[in-house]
Amino acid sequence: MLNATASISNETRERVLAAVEALQYYPNVTARSLRKKHTNVIGLLMQDMTSLFYSIAYERLLVRAQEKGYLLTMMCGHWDSELNAKNIATLIEHQAEGVIAMGTAVMETDLKRASDRGLQVVLCDQYSPEFANVEYNNYTTMRRLVHCFAADDVTRISYVYTSIRRQDSTEQRHRGYVQGMLDEGLDPDKLLIALDLKESKYFRWNKQFDRFTDFLEATPRDKWPQVVLCEHDAIAQAVVYSATRKGVRIPEEIQVFGFDDTSHAVLTTPKLSTVRQDPEQLADEAFDMLMAMLQGQAYPRHVQLEQKIVLRESGNILKDHLERERLPYCIQMEAEEPALFRPEM
Template sequence: MKASEQRRVTVKDVAEAAGVGVATVSRVLTGTGSASAATRERVLAAAARLDYRPSALGRNLRRRHTGGIGLLVPDITDTFYARLADGVLACAKSAGEPVILGTTGDDPEREAELIGSLLEESVERVIAVPCGDGEMWGPAFRAGLGVVFAEREVPGRNLPSVRADDRAGVRTAVEYLAGLGHRRIALLARHGQEQRVRAFREALAELGVPVDEELIVLARGTRDSAYAAAAGLLQRRPDVTAVLAGGNMLGEATVLAARELVIRIPRDVSLVMFDDVPWAELCSPPLTVISQPAHDIGYRAAELVLRERGRPRTVTLPTELIVRASCGPRR
């Protein structure tokens, strides 16, 4: 095979050869960030052995950018993130900007790998639903990329972001359930939804309802994990009278687990779910939801990342509680 036809060596190849993470390779090759002398030596030796040519990690600061927007979301099959992506694409199309889409699976290492790939493609701007910490995003910041976070933020990074009003959404749902007489209310949330967890604790405290930490259950961003979390909660705590699901995947898992365990909604357990997805209204019974403007979040994030100056630091969009038949008074 001719050299020109060979696959280009990437930062992931260097990371595997050196036995370190992609973020560590990025720090070493950009010459910034912390890394031990031994680690630096292993990374540089691996890069030399593989004949790695850093198209962006080293040269992106010096050469002309090619433009475009990188979009990183946890799962494009999740209806919420699909609608968010659609909003980004709609705004990018009107601006004549291409979009490169990547899915992280809520895995920080996968996120770091995709950040490195976007740098290699000389992308100028990134919109992301982040799952890694500020250090993971260091190479992008140092390369001068415009970054806007959507739905979530990275602690310690004061960057532009667009998100729904989680606090108001959670508070409204908890107040509604408490008004129906519920006191043993559980929260199912995904890792990365710390704001919703904090809002849940605050809402209970404001209502004078004791916070039972066993009723706050976190799941990874997969359907299997969501189902395990929902089924485990309902089996372990039969005294729960209401569940707030932090996303449509968790709401779906709660409905499925309840059916398997012959738990009736809302007679035995009331259910409120984040995201007004199409199947929520078709479910039996139709689900009460906290509607989030997913498309608008994506569109506004794209507007922010395309605007060079005068960008507000944070845009917060309203949520709405849509009451259907999945909630009833405590029996």
């Protein structure tokens, strides 16, 4: 009766529903799943819950799952291969129907084990030909950004990044920078600045401030980078802080560009020029792909989402260069909110 599958009178239905409410009865979902052979459980594999960009995607996935009646089990691997393997084993043991691996470096052999046990697998913000995936073209965007600056006779282009490469999206940005520099006949290693991953995690930035400050102090002023490209906005914020503390004028002496277009971009003075990507769109595409796979519907196995260059106060690129490189862009020199900065009403 509770499933509306039995034919009974309205009077009987009302009495039963009243008893259900009085006894605070809840259906046994586990028993129901055994009968239907569907658990309505899906997993989310992640590495870092502190990311401002990914946390919005996590919330979006959680809401979408709840709306569809799925239980989203969130597993954090903390960049530990053994823990990631254990998390996948846990999902298999609890008969999860599918899993979304968000921006992770989970071994493909572990994901293959899940797939072989019947779990549908979707990679989110990473690529592998072995699995369905949703990603951004980080490599091409960063490579073309370098081309844009070189076209304006900018030759001293620095890249600041975390030194341990464990995430596909940031690795692609690094590779795009290196290839862009090589395309222009420039040395990609000369102005690379590597930050320690453990120090940059959880926004423990003190030593990272010192890293860029030390770099400026050790480098003659006429050898300073003209442009600093950063792996993400939080690093760009640290770079701006370090440079202005040293009396460097931004963007007059050094231009700084971030990546992601998080709230860091407008909470920095000057406001950051950056690369915008939408975490809610990323989550929606991954979730829709997984739902289609679970329901046996046709869906493209590879989706690539658009990124957009956002020009604010910390750096500028000539529109002709952006258009020649086919980079979408917008100009926000006034005090406007980025896509990810949504204050409560």
